[in-house]
Amino acid sequence: MNSKNIVYIALFSALTTALGLFPPLTLPIGVPLTAQSIGCMLAGSIIGAKRGSIALCIYILLIVIGFPVLAGGKGGLGVMLSPSGGFILAWPLAAGLIGYLYEKNLRSLTIIKEACFIVLGGIVLVYAIGIPWVAVFAELSLYQAAVGTLFFLPGDIVKVILVIFVTRLIRRAYPSIDIKN
Amino acid sequence: MNFTEYIPGNSFIHRILPKYKLLMLVFISILLLVFSSFIAYGLMLFCLLCLYILTHISINLIWKQLKPFILVLCVIFIAQLFFSSWQSAVLVIMRLVILLLMAALVMLTTRSSDILDVLEKALSGLRYVGINPAKVSFAISLSLRFIPVIAAITSEIKEAQRARGLESSIIAIAIPLIVKILKMADDIAAAIEARSYNP
Numbered sequence: 001m002n003s004k005n006i007v008y009i010a011l012f013s014a015l016t017t018a019l020g021l022f023p024p025l026t027l028p029i030g031v032p033l034t035a036q037s038i039g040c041m042l043a044g045s046i047i048g049a050k051r052g053s054i055a056l057c058i059y060i061l062l063i064v065i066g067f068p069v070l071a072g073g074k075g076g077l078g079v080m081l082s083p084s085g086g087f088i089l090a091w092p093l094a095a096g097l098i099g100y101l102y103e104k105n106l107r108s109l110t111i112i113k114e115a116c117f118i119v120l121g122g123i124v125l126v127y128a129i130g131i132p133w134v135a136v137f138a139e140l141s142l143y144q145a146a147v148g149t150l151f152f153l154p155g156d157i158v159k160v161i162l163v164i165f166v167t168r169l170i171r172r173a174y175p176s177i178d179i180k181n
Numbered sequence: 182m183n184f185t186e187y188i189p190g191n192s193f194i195h196r197i198l199p200k201y202k203l204l205m206l207v208f209i210s211i212l213l214l215v216f217s218s219f220i221a222y223g224l225m226l227f228c229l230l231c232l233y234i235l236t237h238i239s240i241n242l243i244w245k246q247l248k249p250f251i252l253v254l255c256v257i258f259i260a261q262l263f264f265s266s267w268q269s270a271v272l273v274i275m276r277l278v279i280l281l282l283m284a285a286l287v288m289l290t291t292r293s294s295d296i297l298d299v300l301e302k303a304l305s306g307l308r309y310v311g312i313n314p315a316k317v318s319f320a321i322s323l324s325l326r327f328i329p330v331i332a333a334i335t336s337e338i339k340e341a342q343r344a345r346g347l348e349s350s351i352i353a354i355a356i357p358l359i360v361k362i363l364k365m366a367d368d369i370a371a372a373i374e375a376r377s378y379n380p
Contacts, residue, residue, distance in 0.1 A: 003378065004370035006316060010323030011331075011362050018331040046359065058320050065296045066288045067325070078284035081210060082250055082277065083257065138257040139273045144264055148256070166355045174360050
């Protein structure tokens with residue numbers, strides 16, 4: 001892995017941190033919508049599977065080390081040991097899956113395909129890991145944890161739409177980015 | 182903004198080697214998931230508070246560790262009340278509070294640089310799987326250095342777009358920010374290689 005790849009990884013890890021600086025919107029249903037999970041979608045779709053997932057792993061290391069890089073200035077091991085820790089641990093896998101799908105279909109991308117990729121990685125996979133984690137830590141059944149998590153679905157759909165727009169415009173504005181490094 | 186939670190001190194807890202603190206944290210976390218009784222949790226909570234007193238950490242600080250999680254804890258408490266019993270709800274909350282306080286104690290009494298050292302040594306075992314610990318540390322250092330840079334660029338772009346009347350558009354901020362990041366990556370990588378850095 002050369003210097004350029006390391007720099008990309010570090011920059012997207014820092015970008016995910018910077019996304020936490022945006023004040024969270026509050027949807028009408030009263031659930032805060034933070035921008036940070038956009039970071040794993042962007043990392044996967046822009047710099048690819050390998051670099052994207054490593055970028056998110058670096059981000060998780062920053063959390064574990066104790067830096068307050070999460071939305072609201074949270075950080076430290078307590079975050080990973082809380083019920084929402086599973087969603088954060090899923091981010092590297094989400095970035096990896098999104099990046100992999102983008103790499104495989106780079107020449108035949110359509111908006112529909114991009115939407116499917118980002119939904120699969122950024123929502124389906126993240127929830128598949130986060131919901132069992134909530135169930136274990138909060139001693140709820142899977143069904144109960146899933147119902148509680150549904151409140152966050154509208155916000156995540158908004159994020160997916162946003163990421164699709166951003167990714168397509170980025171690829172047009174900066175065509176020399178090589179997703180397969 | 183205090184960038185880490187570390188509080189300088191000379192207590193017994195401060196002087197334990199970071200790797201033992203982290204190992205103990207993992208071990209106790211697993212124990213908490215296995216055992217489930219008021220007496221055990223009560224004893225653990227009591228011991229934890231004694232440890233906090235030993236390190237001379239103020240009550241305010243302990244509260245500050247829990248405050249970000251209050252909302253989550255309340256939601257879980259209500260959910261448990263609704264689906265199970267109040268005993269079950271209290272047990273779950275106690276366990277989560279113990280986990281959070283334990284993690285906070287480790288973070289408050291350990292320097293981030295020490296934890297980074299521990300992680301690098303732990304990652305050296307992964308060298309045989311293809312992970313270079315020096316590169317991981319390098320990426321972490323770069324990432325930390327880039328956080329204020331990206332925050333500054335974001336502010337610049339926000340002001341520029343506000344001057345053009347586009348303040349409310351998130352995409353108008355995100356596109357130039359990411360393009361700037363990608364171009365900056367090229368320049369920085371070239372500068373690093375020109376200085377013959379090779380981890």
